[in-house]
Amino acid sequence: MNRESFSKIVLRSKDVAAALASKRPIVALESTIISHGLPYPQNVELANEVETIVRDHGATPATIAVLDGACCVGLDAAQLERLASEPGVHKATTRDLPWLIATGATGATTVAATMRVAAMCNIPVFATGGIGGVHRGAETSFDVSADLTELARTPVAVVSAGIKSILDISLTLERLETFGVPVVVNGSDEFPSFYSRTSGLPAPRRLDGAIALARFLHAAWNELGLTTGISIANPIPPADEIPAAEIGVFIKEALTELDSRGISGQDVTPFLLARIAERTEGRSLLANLALVRNNVVTATQIAVEYAKMQA
Ligand code: PSU
Ligand code: MN
Numbered sequence: 001m002n003r004e005s006f007s008k009i010v011l012r013s014k015d016v017a018a019a020l021a022s023k024r025p026i027v028a029l030e031s032t033i034i035s036h037g038l039p040y041p042q043n044v045e046l047a048n049e050v051e052t053i054v055r056d057h058g059a060t061p062a063t064i065a066v067l068d069g070a071c072c073v074g075l076d077a078a079q080l081e082r083l084a085s086e087p088g089v090h091k092a093t094t095r096d097l098p099w100l101i102a103t104g105a106t107g108a109t110t111v112a113a114t115m116r117v118a119a120m121c122n123i124p125v126f127a128t129g130g131i132g133g134v135h136r137g138a139e140t141s142f143d144v145s146a147d148l149t150e151l152a153r154t155p156v157a158v159v160s161a162g163i164k165s166i167l168d169i170s171l172t173l174e175r176l177e178t179f180g181v182p183v184v185v186n187g188s189d190e191f192p193s194f195y196s197r198t199s200g201l202p203a204p205r206r207l208d209g210a211i212a213l214a215r216f217l218h219a220a221w222n223e224l225g226l227t228t229g230i231s232i233a234n235p236i237p238p239a240d241e242i243p244a245a246e247i248g249v250f251i252k253e254a255l256t257e258l259d260s261r262g263i264s265g266q267d268v269t270p271f272l273l274a275r276i277a278e279r280t281e282g283r284s285l286l287a288n289l290a291l292v293r294n295n296v297v298t299a300t301q302i303a304v305e306y307a308k309m310q311a
Contacts, residue, residue, distance in 0.1 A: 006120050009101055012062075013074025019060035020121065023310065025303035027054045027296065028073075028118035028126035028156070031065035034080065035089040035108035036270040037129065038288065039277065044084035046289055048077060050127070050296045057300035062123055064114045066092055069104035071117045083108055091266050093146045111158060112150035115229060119154045124217065124306060127299035129292045130194045131160045131231065132269065133172030136255065143268065144175065151229035152179035157217050159299040161291040162192035162199065162233040165244065165251055166272045169199050176231060177204070182220055183231045186213060186298060192235035195287050196244040203233070210301035217302070218309045234298045240290035242283060250279040 012020065019026050029050060034043045047063065054061035063075045065083055072079065083089055083106075092100055092107030094116050100107045109117065111131050118126055132145025151158065162185075163169050173191065176183050185191055185203035193199035207213050213232060220226045254275040263271050277285045 009069075010071045010073060010117070010120060012121065013072075013076070015060050016062045016074035016121075020123075023307065025059040025300070025307040026062050026123045026125070027059050027299050027303050028114060028123045029054075029061060029063040029296070030111055030114040030126070030128050031063060031083050031108035032091055032110045033129055033292070034083045036091050037273055038285070039274075040085055042285060042289065044081055046292060047080045047084060050292065053293060053296045054300050057297060057304070059300045059303045062118070062121075064109050064117045066097065066100040066105070066107040066109065068106055069101050071097075071101070071120075073117060073121050073123075082106075091270070093266070094150055095146065110145075110147065111160075112146040115150045115154045115156040115158065118156050124155065124221070125157050125159070125299050125303040127159045127292075127296045129161060129288060129295065130164050131158060133163045133167040133169070134175055135268065136166070136168045138168065138171065141264065143264070145269075148172070148175050148179065148181075151176065151181045151231060153227065154229050155221055155227055157230040157232055157302065159232045159234050159295045159302065161194045161236050161295060164194040164272075165199070165248065166255065166269070166276075169193060169201060173201065173204065179228065180226075181228050181231055182216070182226070183233065184213065184216060186232060186234045188235050192233050193244060194291065195236065195242040195247045195284060197235040197238065197241050198244055200244075210298065210305045213298075213302045214305035214309060217306050222310075232298075232302070234295050236287060236291040237294055240287050240294075242280070242287050247276070247280070247284065250276050250284070253279060
């Protein structure tokens with residue numbers, strides 16, 4: 001495999017190609033959150049809004065998805081609308097990429113698949129809402145997100161609001177430690193749990209602000225030569241937070257319903273996200289939108305600082 005074969009299946013937008021050529025900062029964005037994580041039309045509104053946020057903070061947005069068998073890096077408004085509204089867009093993690101390419105299908109990329117495509121294009125910073133992890137009950141279901149596998153082997157920094165407590169946060173942090181993935185929390189001593197700034201678990205490491213975080217990426221990849229991804233947990237802003245005890249009730253309820261309906265595999269995360277949004281009457285949705293915007297600002301600031309360090 002070589003660069004030439006990549007160039008046949010990876011379509012970079014004009015803006016992304018220009019930014020890559022002149023080594024200007026880029027922020028990768030995933031698309032599963034658009035097709036399977038948020039309802040229409042909030043999903044497409046957010047997808048457009050985060051592109052503007054990246055530009056306003058001095059970088060080029062690169063939303064990633066597989067459209068008709070091509071890995072697209074940098075999408076236009078019509079492509080975002082399609083991912084947000086078209087029924088039957090596949091949820092695509094790393095193992096699904098070859099099938100989408102070989103059959104000409106369309107898929108929204110998870111954190112794992114987005115990391116993989118971003119790495120193919122040398123885009124080191126990626127913003128999302130929440131990453132996947134070890135599901136509760138994984139000791140019998142073996143349900144552990146491929147996001148963790150990808151963090152173990154793909155050198156991309158993922159800025160998230162931590163991990164939803166639909167997952168086993170403690171076991172997820174154990175897995176990341178085993179894989180040697182550096183995990184750092186931005187500006188807090190506690191690991192955040194998506195809707196909440198707290199989880200009851202300490203931050204494995206803490207750094208404050210984009211310059212310190214960019215320095216951390218530089219140490220990992222350029223000075224130490226590590227080849228793993230990096231997980232940057234960015235707590236939701238205090239004004240948008242839903243306290244862990246409040247959201248916990250709805251999470252428990254959704255998990256019970258998951259069991260009684262026998263839902264498994266790739267459908268688990270989308271089911272839980274939709275159920276929680278429904279049961280909180282949109283409050284979780286507002287929090288979700290707010291934390292994504294916040295992560296995109298932080299990721300863009302990191303991308304800008306990291307690009308300066310590579311000059
Ligand atoms: N967690 C969220 N919102 C999301 C996801 C996770 O709070 O939209 C999406 C991301 O795309 C993540 C994927 O990569 O779900 C993980 O799915 P799975 O658990 O099937 O690996
Ligand atoms: Mn899974």
